[in-house]
Amino acid sequence: MYQKYRLSNGVRVVLEKIPHVKSVSLGFWIKTGSINENIKNNGITHFIEHMLFKGTKNRTAKEIAESIDDIGGQLNAFTSKECTCYYAKVLDAHVNVAVDVLTDMLFNSTFRSTEIEKEKSVVLEEINMYEDSPEDNAHDLLSKTVFYGHSLGLPVLGNGDTVNSFDKKTLLNYIETNYTVENMVVSVAGSFDEEALLQLLEEKFKNFINKKNKNELEKQPKFIANTTIKYKDIEQLHLCIGLQGIPLTSKHYYPLLLMNAVFGGSMSSRLFQNIREDKGLAYSVFSYPSFYKNIGLFTIYAGINPSQLKEVMKLIKGEIKKIKNYGLTKTELSKAKEQLKGNYILGLESTSSRMLGIGKSELFLNKIYSQKEILQKIDNVTMEDINNVIDMIFVLNNAAISAVGKIDEQTDISTILKS
Template sequence: MFNKIVLENGLRIVTENIPYVKSVSIGIWIEIGSRFENQSNNGISHFIEHMLFKGTENRTAKQIAESIDSVGGQLNAFTSKEFTCFYAKVLDEHLPLAVDVLADMIFNSKFNEEDIIKEKNVVFEEINMYEDSPEDLVHDLICQTMFDGHPLAYPILGSSSILEKINKKNVLDYYKQYYTPNNTVISIAGNFDTDKTIELIYKYFSNWIPVKKEKDEQCPPMFYRRIMGKTKNTEQLHLCLGMKGVPQGTNEMYHLMVLNNIFGGSMSSRLFQKIREERGLAYSIYSYPSSYKDTGMFTIYVGLNPNYVSTVLQLITEEIDKIKNGGMTSDEIYKSKEQLKGNYILGLESTSSRMSSMGKSELLHGKIYRPKEILEMIDSVQREDVENIAKEVLDFNRLNISFVGDINNNQIESNFKKIIG
């Protein structure tokens, strides 16, 4: 059963009671991420996420970790382009402890100068690790390529050169601006007493003072054809092709998800079967949609021998042409919808997944979709819908390429032009 309460300070609390499980997951979702940053503070949202684990007035960093570890629970956080989430999963009897620890982190973190200096080194190493992982790096590059000139292009981790200049005042000012109740959703799913849990949340969070602020309204990005890459001494060439996708919270998102399963979203997809299984030209090849509040992107990734790049690009474009020209069968669309429904229903067995779905949906759209509604939206997708979204998204005029490997822009561009002109 879903429940939603809004406190006087603007904090939204969304809950789902699942009485047949023994766990409970709680997440604190704050609408702040790299798209709200600028060129002088890129990476600060992610850095603050780290700092909230470094100690409070009541607990050291070790005690924060031990408090949840000692009861067999999980405590973690992540930052995305549009939000930051701090979450815990514990046995139902330990929910009060999870709430206490998360509230302590949100309200009582010290942000010591010494800890800021040490944690910068940790994040520098995280950035270096990312730079050393070409498959991760090429996905960041496709975002920079697609969203060039728009805040969505900023990498979530930021850069070492920008992070080096961020000081305690920058951190505190940014924290006070965005870590506010009217910018936050608390999401809880699992086995708990709803009334007692709302009282518990009220006890810890009702005195949180809201801050009136106006976020800068961002225009959706413009999409052009671009190529961006990094020449590195790697055995494989890592390649991403990116095209304009669709925003979150739209029916078109389900149309695109059905298309993705057919095209490159699974082991039975056309790209995987054609390029890996039939031709043996790549170990890893897949596609996926990424959606944001006002826009989206559709990405195709392949890791391959640089000698095969022309052949693989040709095969990808051939599959795109087939799909755009009515090449999908009713059986493919039916199987794709069943796959989506199966994956979604299996995800409902996890309190973490249900907590995440509620929190993200309420934070970004102010609405929670019930499982029945989700399944109905998947079932309602028709062949015509998938064909229309294929023509809209798989557009060579807005095709972008990013790469990481032992190759240069000119080589990629020449292959690119041979195929799509």
Template sequence: MFNKIVLENGLRIVTENIPYVKSVSIGIWIETGSRFENQSNNGISHFIEHMLFKGTENRTAKQIAESIDSVGGQLNAFTSKEFTCFYAKVLDEHLPLAVDVLADMIFNSKFNEEDIIKEKNVVFEEINMYEDSPEDLVHDLICQTMFDGHPLAYPILGSSSILEKINRKNVLDYYKQYYTPNNTVISIAGNFDTDKTIELIYKYFSNWIPVKKEKDEQCPPMFYRRIMGKTKNTEQLHLCLGMKGVPQGTNEMYHLMVLNNIFGGSMSSRLFQKIREERGLAYSIYSYPSSYKDTGMFTIYVGLNPNYVSTVLQLITEEIDKIKNGGMTSDEIYKSKEQLKGNYILGLESTSSRMSSMGKSELLHGKIYRPKEILEMIDSVQREDVENIAKEVLDFNRLNISFVGDINNNQIESNFKKIIG
């Protein structure tokens, strides 16, 4: 059973009771991420996420880790472009402990100067690790390429040069601005007593003082044709093709998900079968949609020998042309929808997945989409919907390219111009 309560301070609590499981997952979702940053503090949302594990007035960093480890649970966090989430998964009997630890981290983190200096070094190494992973780096670059001039272009980790200049005051000011009850959702899924759990949340979070949110005046990004890359001495060329997608929470999002499964989102997809299985030109090739509150993107990735780049680009554009010209079969669309439904239903077996779905949905859209609604939205997708979204999204005039490998912009551009002009 789903439940939603809003406290007087604006904090939203969404719960789903699942009595037949032994676990419970809880997430604290803060609406802050790299798109809320600027050129002088890019990376600060992710850095604050790290700092909340560095010790509170009541627990050392080690005690925070031990508190959940000692009961066999999981405690972690992540930062995205639009939100930061701190979450725990424990046996149902340990939910009070999980709430206590998470509340302690949110309210009582020390942000010691010494810890800030030390944790900067940790994040520097995380950035270096990312830079040394071409497949990760090229996906970051496609966002920078597509959203150039817009906050969505900012990398989640930031950069070492910017992070180096961020001080304790910057951290505290940003934390106080965004870590507020009216900017937060608490999501809980699993086996728990709803009334007792709401009382528990009220005990820890009802005195959290709200802060007036400044209206977000960001304009939607503009999409042009661009190429951005990093020439590196790598064995493979890592290539991303990016096009404008669709926003979160729209019917078109489901249309694009059905298209993605057919085109490149699975092992049975056209790109995988044509380029890897039939031609043996790449080990890794796939496509995926990314959706944000007001926009989205659709990305194709391939890792390949640079000598094959012209051939692979030709094959990708041929498949795009086939799709846009109504080359999808009813059987492909049916199988894609069944795959989406199956993946979604399998995910419902995880309390973490259900907690995450509720939290993200409430934070970004102000409502919970129940499983029945989601399955109905997938089922409602028609062939015409998929054909229309293909023509809208697979647009060569707004195609962006990012690359990492032993090649340069001119070589990529000349190869692509040979194919699409």
């Protein structure tokens, strides 16, 4: 059962008590990501995430790590396009330590100039590592292509020029604008004393009073059907096809998840079985939806030999044509429902998954659905719902493409798809 509270300063807290476990997972969520950046400060959200581990008024970077390591816990964080999350998982006996460390990082980080300069080198190496992954490159390139000119298309890591420009003042100004009371959610799942935990959070958050109103995005993202090719002297060609998806709040959310499970979202999917298993033309081929607040993206990916580009594109197009003309069978829909429900229920066995689920839901939807409600939403999806999603997603004359590998940058891949 979920419980929702507001601390006296206004920060939202969502709790799910699971008494039969011995662990507790805590997430401190901030509704800010690369979508809130611009070309001059791109990567700043992710850089701040790094800096919060680099020392506070009370702990050095090593002491932050030791505080959680010494009790056998886990401490980490991630930055996405629309949010940042700092989280910990510990034994229930050590929940106080986790709260103390996370709030210390959030409210007492020192941002020393020497640490900022050192972390620039770390993040630049992370960018280099990412550049050495052509598959990641292809997905990033697709995002940049379809959301060209909008901050949603910016890479989460930023680039060398922007990262090197960061200083303490820039970082603190960004925090003041984005790390606000209304932008923050604390999510907790596992075994804990609810009253004691709320008292502890109340005490730790009492001086956090940043109620500055965060400005809404000046313009909404739009889907742009362009093609971007990046030549790279590597063995494989990494191909992404992007189609306009749906936003996180759409009523078509579960129909799209189910359709994707059949089309390209698993090893038993049509794409995987046809292109890898039957034809042997790719090691990795799949599709997946990305859900954002105001828009969505549906991506089809294949890692292939460059000489097989036209053949694989033809097969992908064939699967799209097949699903548009004939939809799903009743058996496929039934199996997809069981698959989705199974994945969801298995995820409930982890306090970390539950913490992530309720935190993200509260942050973006201001609502948490019960397990029964979610399973009911999956079961209630009809074939008509699936067909509506198929018609919405698979519009080939509005497709964007990115490719990384040994390919002429003048190659017009889109004509292969649309012809």
